[in-house]
Amino acid sequence: MQIQVKCGCAEEKCPEWAIVELQGVVEVQPSFQGTLQNLEIGQLCRPSSQENYTFTVGYHELSGSKVPLKKPFVVLKKTRHLDANQNGDSKSSSVDLEVVGIIRHRILFKARPKALISSMFYLILLKPCLFSV
Amino acid sequence: MEQKQSGCTGGAETVLNLQPNSTISITYHPHFGPHDDLILLEIDDKLLPDVLHQRVTLRGQPNEDAVLCTQSKTYSIKFVGNSNSVFLIPPVDQSALHELPQYSDEKDDDQRVVASVIKVAPGNMELVEVAPRLDKLKLLLLENPFISEEVSEKEGLEGMDEQKTNLFKWNDLIDRVQASDDELRSGLRALSAVEIDGYWRIVDEKYMGTILNMLLHNSVLNDWSLDALGEDEVVGVLESDGFPRTLGLHCLQVYGSKVDEGVGSCVWKLDERRLCIHFAREILKDGKRKMESFLEEWIQKIPDGMQASFDMLEGEVLTEKFGVETWVHAFSVSSLPSNPAARFSMLFQERPKWEWKDLQPYIRDLTVPGLSSEGLLLKYTRKTQPNSDAEPVFSAR
Numbered sequence: 001m002q003i004q005v006k007c008g009c010a011e012e013k014c015p016e017w018a019i020v021e022l023q024g025v026v027e028v029q030p031s032f033q034g035t036l037q038n039l040e041i042g043q044l045c046r047p048s049s050q051e052n053y054t055f056t057v058g059y060h061e062l063s064g065s066k067v068p069l070k071k072p073f074v075v076l077k078k079t080r081h082l083d084a085n086q087n088g089d090s091k092s093s094s095v096d097l098e099v100v101g102i103i104r105h106r107i108l109f110k111a112r113p114k115a116l117i118s119s120m121f122y123l124i125l126l127k128p129c130l131f132s133v
Numbered sequence: 134m135e136q137k138q139s140g141c142t143g144g145a146e147t148v149l150n151l152q153p154n155s156t157i158s159i160t161y162h163p164h165f166g167p168h169d170d171l172i173l174l175e176i177d178d179k180l181l182p183d184v185l186h187q188r189v190t191l192r193g194q195p196n197e198d199a200v201l202c203t204q205s206k207t208y209s210i211k212f213v214g215n216s217n218s219v220f221l222i223p224p225v226d227q228s229a230l231h232e233l234p235q236y237s238d239e240k241d242d243d244q245r246v247v248a249s250v251i252k253v254a255p256g257n258m259e260l261v262e263v264a265p266r267l268d269k270l271k272l273l274l275l276e277n278p279f280i281s282e283e284v285s286e287k288e289g290l291e292g293m294d295e296q297k298t299n300l301f302k303w304n305d306l307i308d309r310v311q312a313s314d315d316e317l318r319s320g321l322r323a324l325s326a327v328e329i330d331g332y333w334r335i336v337d338e339k340y341m342g343t344i345l346n347m348l349l350h351n352s353v354l355n356d357w358s359l360d361a362l363g364e365d366e367v368v369g370v371l372e373s374d375g376f377p378r379t380l381g382l383h384c385l386q387v388y389g390s391k392v393d394e395g396v397g398s399c400v401w402k403l404d405e406r407r408l409c410i411h412f413a414r415e416i417l418k419d420g421k422r423k424m425e426s427f428l429e430e431w432i433q434k435i436p437d438g439m440q441a442s443f444d445m446l447e448g449e450v451l452t453e454k455f456g457v458e459t460w461v462h463a464f465s466v467s468s469l470p471s472n473p474a475a476r477f478s479m480l481f482q483e484r485p486k487w488e489w490k491d492l493q494p495y496i497r498d499l500t501v502p503g504l505s506s507e508g509l510l511l512k513y514t515r516k517t518q519p520n521s522d523a524e525p526v527f528s529a530r
Contacts, residue, residue, distance in 0.1 A: 002192050003191040004190050007185050022220075038161060044157050044159050045157075046151045046153055048153055053151070069175075071176060073257055077171055079170065097191065
């Protein structure tokens, strides 16, 4: 069995995806479980012209930077097709793999988070996402 | 088209091009979910052009671990988990991802730009270069070796029974063997396989011997030099003796090499070592022989003008001493598995202890990317050396 890895884009035009990576888990408040879609996780800020970033989730502020991946990732999309056989009586499935993007950088947060304690009450009331290590 | 600045959806581009002194909101995408159909695959920069130009394929049967093949190499695919939270953010304008439409939150009038996370990736796939899995090729082709009866049953090689299920064309082999195109071709060459009517076949050894003997017989009759055999002449004479042209040519390929001539028909030279190995195997096919008896018969079978020496048979025969007598039996490296663990297991079953000079011919063809022969020995054998003067001995771990 052979599956060709398809790619509709040439090297220069391959859409670049982004990764924001945290050392820890983002927890969603119980009242928001099940309705994650469109929920804000946090605020990503670039304070200066350097590639340093802060990411504020709940009452934690994470500090990190944009780093190149040591080896790029391609984003593959796997599609399963059900093909009817020539006689039409039995079906077989085939798999398609397509490159839909490339990732060369990630914004990595690995330092210990800073707790913004004074904002705690405000954030518990309004922010649906909290960060824990 | 300009994007609205108020509450509009950004994506990867917004994150990667985030300007100094700006802030964006990272949210869960409207279609956030597990999206198991989205897979991250780590690719070395050297391989990237092959991937992006559609020159790689995944190969394997449903019950096998898939491998990724370029034109000339094979890689196993492993999943590496990541305990970090990896938020994956696609770019906004994605015509390929039909189910991720743009949305804009019209209720939000502030200057907030939003980038959306489509999934949290549990890890990524990575590639490890591996040796091609060619043992299966041999098994497949030996299901139906080409024997002389096939020729006599039909007129030449046409009209072969296409209903036979254990005959394989090139594409059938690609479907079943986990190797790149180049490695598969090498594997076929190493097995001395020949393409007959589009099907790849291994010719039965006895039949090859018959053709070879006919060639040698004719070379004496026609006073041919074994160093300068004219292809057309040889193949023509063999054909009149009842051997199909493809097989006549195949005989030259198996037992000889082309001599670079340039003009006119090809010229071939028989290879002394390959011929000597062939006759040795023929003599030993029914079991072990006493060394003196073997040597006597062997030297007699070898064509005039060729020299036989016992070290030509390294990797093909082994000797044992019973008292004062030395016996020799066939043990060919080509009959052993190509997987290192299986290979060493068979070697130590044959003989529990090996000296390096005997062992080397039986492992020098083992290729494991990233592992040297010293590394192989370290991994699969136990080395003992009674004292610094003695030869080191290798045994099973």
